Amino acid sequence: MILLLAFTIIGAGCKRKGIVSHNGAKDLISFKSIQGITYTEVARRMKNGLSFNDYGYQLEPQWKMSFISDDSARIYSPIKKQLINFPLSRGYDSIFNTARAWLKVKKMSKDSLVIEILKYKDGLIDVTGAQVYMILYADNYIKNTLHSDSTILRRPGRKDSIFISKLVAKANSNYKAAFAARQPVQLISKSPMVKVEQRKTEPTMENNFDTSDDYLDPTFDIVINKAYRDFYYSFSIYVDDKGNMIYRIPLVAFMEEGFKATYIKESQDIMNTYLKYFFKIIPGSTLGMSHASIISIHIKGITAAPKTDKHTTTKGQ
Structure with a gap:
C-alpha cells in the first residue's frame, strides 16, 4: 500500500x-x-x-x-x-x-x-x-x-549489423577494445584428464529471466587431473579473433605486491601450458563475426588421477 x-x-x-x-x-x-x-x-x-x-x-x-x-x-x-x-x-x-x-x-x-x-x-x-x-x-x-x-x-536489423561490424574492426585491431561476444568463447577439452564447465545462469523471476551474464562475463571452471602440483587460480583472459589467449588480470585481491607478482607469473604459466595445450579454443562472435572478447577462468590442479568407477569395464573385457 x-x-x-x-x-x-x-x-x-x-x-x-x-x-x-x-x-x-x-x-x-x-x-x-x-x-x-x-x-x-x-x-x-x-x-x-x-x-x-x-x-x-x-x-x-x-x-x-x-x-x-x-x-x-x-x-x-x-x-x-x-x-x-x-x-x-x-x-x-x-x-x-x-x-x-x-x-x-x-x-x-x-x-x-x-x-x-x-x-x-x-x-x-x-x-x-x-x-x-x-x-x-x-x-x-x-x-x-x-x-x-x-x-x-x-x-537484429541492418543498423545493428553496421554498428557491430565497427566494434569488431576496432576489437580485432586492438584486443584491449574487446567486447562481449553474443556467442561466447568455447573451450573444448582435448584430454580426458581435463574437465571444463561454463557457468550458466538459471532464469528465474528474481532476475527477470535474464541470462545475459552468460555471455557478458563467460566464466569457466576447469579441473586439471594429474597436474604437476595442486593449485587453484582465478584470472581473466583476452581471447582474440584467432583464438589466441592473452593474460589480462588476476581475479583475487592481494595484501602484498610481492605475492601478487608471484600469483600473476604462476597463473600466466598455467595459461601458457595447460590451457594452450589441452584446449581447442573457438573465439567469440557476434552476428557471425569473430572478435576479441574476455573470459574468466577458475582453474584447479589436482596431482591425483581422477577416480573411476570400479565397476566400469574396459573395451574387450
Whole structure:
C-alpha cells in the first residue's frame, strides 16, 4: 500500500506529457480495448534504435503477454513454458506494474504495442524512463498481415549489423577494445584428464529471466587431473579473433605486491601450458563475426588421477 501510495503521488506530481488516450480515459490506463489479444515482443531497442551497446550487451525481445483485465496480465514463463497470470497495478500517465517490472505504454493498438521500460530504485520510479523500448506485435498481426513469425522478426536489423561490424574492426585491431561476444568463447577439452564447465545462469523471476551474464562475463571452471602440483587460480583472459589467449588480470585481491607478482607469473604459466595445450579454443562472435572478447577462468590442479568407477569395464573385457 505504501508503494502504491508513493507511486500515485509521483504520478500526480509529474507533468502529464505524451499521455496515451484510451477511450477517453487519460489518467489511469485501461486495457479494455485490447483484452484477450496475445502480443509477442519482436524488438527491444534503445532510443538510438540499436539493440546493442558498446560493451556488446544486447537488448533481447523476450516477452509474450496479453491483458486479461485492467488488473491482471498473462505473461509467458520460459521456465514453465506457459502463460502465467500476474497481478497488474495501474498508475497515472500510462504507467503500470506487472511481473516485477515498471512500464509505460507509448502506443497501443490491436496490432501492436510500444512499451517503455522504467527505472525503479529504492522505492522510487524514474518516470523519465530508461529510454529502452519494447515493440510487441499481436500474434494474429504477425501471422495474417505480416505473414511471418517471431523468430524472423526478432533478428537484429541492418543498423545493428553496421554498428557491430565497427566494434569488431576496432576489437580485432586492438584486443584491449574487446567486447562481449553474443556467442561466447568455447573451450573444448582435448584430454580426458581435463574437465571444463561454463557457468550458466538459471532464469528465474528474481532476475527477470535474464541470462545475459552468460555471455557478458563467460566464466569457466576447469579441473586439471594429474597436474604437476595442486593449485587453484582465478584470472581473466583476452581471447582474440584467432583464438589466441592473452593474460589480462588476476581475479583475487592481494595484501602484498610481492605475492601478487608471484600469483600473476604462476597463473600466466598455467595459461601458457595447460590451457594452450589441452584446449581447442573457438573465439567469440557476434552476428557471425569473430572478435576479441574476455573470459574468466577458475582453474584447479589436482596431482591425483581422477577416480573411476570400479565397476566400469574396459573395451574387450
